[in-house]
Amino acid sequence: MLDIFIIGGGPIGLACGLDAQKAGLSFVIVEKGTLVNSLYNYPATMTFFSTSEKLEIGGVPFVTVHNKPTRNDALEYYRRVAFSNNLPIHLFEEVTEVKLEDGFYTIITKKATYQAKKVILSTGFYDIAVNLDIPGENLPKVKHYYQDPHYYTLQKVVVVGSSNSAIDVALETYRKGAEVTLVIRGSEVSNRVKYWVRPDIINRIKEGSIKAYFNSNLEAIRENEVDIQTPEGLITIPNDFVMAMTGYKPNFEFLKKLGIILSEDKFIPQYNPETMETNMPGLYLAGVVCGGLDTHLWFIENSRIHADMIITDIMAKK
Numbered sequence: 658m659l660d661i662f663i664i665g666g667g668p669i670g671l672a673c674g675l676d677a678q679k680a681g682l683s684f685v686i687v688e689k690g691t692l693v694n695s696l697y698n699y700p701a702t703m704t705f706f707s708t709s710e711k712l713e714i715g716g717v718p719f720v721t722v723h724n725k726p727t728r729n730d731a732l733e734y735y736r737r738v739a740f741s742n743n744l745p746i747h748l749f750e751e752v753t754e755v756k757l758e759d760g761f762y763t764i765i766t767k768k769a770t771y772q773a774k775k776v777i778l779s780t781g782f783y784d785i786a787v788n789l790d791i792p793g794e795n796l797p798k799v800k801h802y803y804q805d806p807h808y809y810t811l812q813k814v815v816v817v818g819s820s821n822s823a824i825d826v827a828l829e830t831y832r833k834g835a836e837v838t839l840v841i842r843g844s845e846v847s848n849r850v851k852y853w854v855r856p857d858i859i860n861r862i863k864e865g866s867i868k869a870y871f872n873s874n875l876e877a878i879r880e881n882e883v884d885i886q887t888p889e890g891l892i893t894i895p896n897d898f899v900m901a902m903t904g905y906k907p908n909f910e911f912l913k914k915l916g917i918i919l920s921e922d923k924f925i926p927q928y929n930p931e932t933m934e935t936n937m938p939g940l941y942l943a944g945v946v947c948g949g950l951d952t953h954l955w956f957i958e959n960s961r962i963h964a965d966m967i968i969t970d971i972m973a974k975k
Contacts, residue, residue, distance in 0.1 A: 660677070660682035662764050666746055670943070671715075671744065673777050674686050675742060676715070676968040682972075686747070688748050692735065698783060700805070702829060704725050704727050709726045712957050714961055715742070755776060755940075757938070776940045776941070779946065786802070786901070787904045789901055792878065793879055798878075799901055803825075806830045813898075815837075815899045816830075816840070819847040820849055821847075821854070828867075838896075839869040874886045881895060904952065907952075915937065916940075920949065926947065926949065928942050941967045943960065945960060
C-alpha cells in the first residue's frame with residue numbers, strides 16, 4: 658500500500674511528489690495526459706507572467722536566460738526535475754474512481770487499481786472550457802484552445818474575451834496577417850492583462866489595426882459569419898474562425914464524485930486552509946483546483962506551498 662497517491666502530474670503535483678520523497682514516503686503520481694499536461698497545451702509562443710524563480714519547485718533552481726520564462730523553458734525545467742529526482746510518474750493513465758474503505762483509499766484508473774493511505778488531488782482547471790452556450794458553438798471553426806498564430810494567416814478571426822489568453826491570441830494572430838475582431842463583455846481590456854502587453858493591445862485598438870466591440874456579446878456563429886450584440890444593436894460580420902478564450906474550469910463532477918463538498922456559488926471545494934485536507938479525511942487539494950470558478954486566485958507561484966503544507970500534515974498525523 659502506498660503512503661500517498663497523487664492525482665495530476667502538473668508542477669504542483671510534482672512538488673508534492675518531491676516533498677513526499679524527501680519525507681521518505683511511498684507514492685506515485687498519475688496523470689491522464691502528458692507530463693505537465695496543462696503547460697504543454699499552452700500556446701507555443703506563451704511567456705509566463707512570473708519570473709523563473711517563482712516557478713521553481715522542490716528547491717531546484719530554474720535557470721533561464723531571460724527574466725520571464727517561455728512555455729518551452731518550463732517544459733524543459735519540469736521534465737528535468739522529474740527525471741533527475743526519479744519521480745514515479747504514470748502518464749496517460751486516467752483516474753476513474755476513488756473510494757474510501759476501512760481507513761484507506763482504493764484508486765481505480767483505466768489501467769490499474771491502487772491502494773493508498775492518503776490522496777492528493779492536483780488536477781488544475783485547464784481540461785474543461787467554459788462554453789458560450791450560443792448557436793453554432795459546436796462548429797469546427799470554434800476553438801477554445803490555441804497553439805500557434807500562423808494557422809490563422811489571412812483569416813477573419815473573432816476573439817472572445819479580454820484577459821491574457823484572449824489578448825495574446827488577438828495580437829499574435831494579427832501580427833501573422835489575420836483580420837482580428839475582439840468581442841469584450843466589459844467596457845475595457847482586463848486589468849489582469851500582462852503589464853507589458855496591455856499598452857500594445859490598447860494602441861492596436863486605437864489605431865484600428867484590431868477592431869474591438871466593448872460591452873458586447875457574441876450571439877450566434879455560422880459557417881461564414883457571426884452575430885455580435887453591441888450597444889448600437891446586432892451586427893453581422895464575415896468570419897472564418899472564432900477563438901473563444903472564455904476561460905476554463907476544474908472537473909467539478911469528479912470532485913463531487915470523490916465526496917468533496919463544493920460551495921453553491923463558485924463551486925469552491927471545502928478544505929482546511931492550514932493543511933489543505935478536504936472534508937474527506939486523508940484527501941488533500943493542491944494548486945489551482947482549490948479556487949473553484951475563481952481560477953485566477955491560484956497560480957504555480959502562490960500554490961507551491963501547498964506541497965509542504967500537505968506533507969507536513971501527513972507526517973504529523975503519521
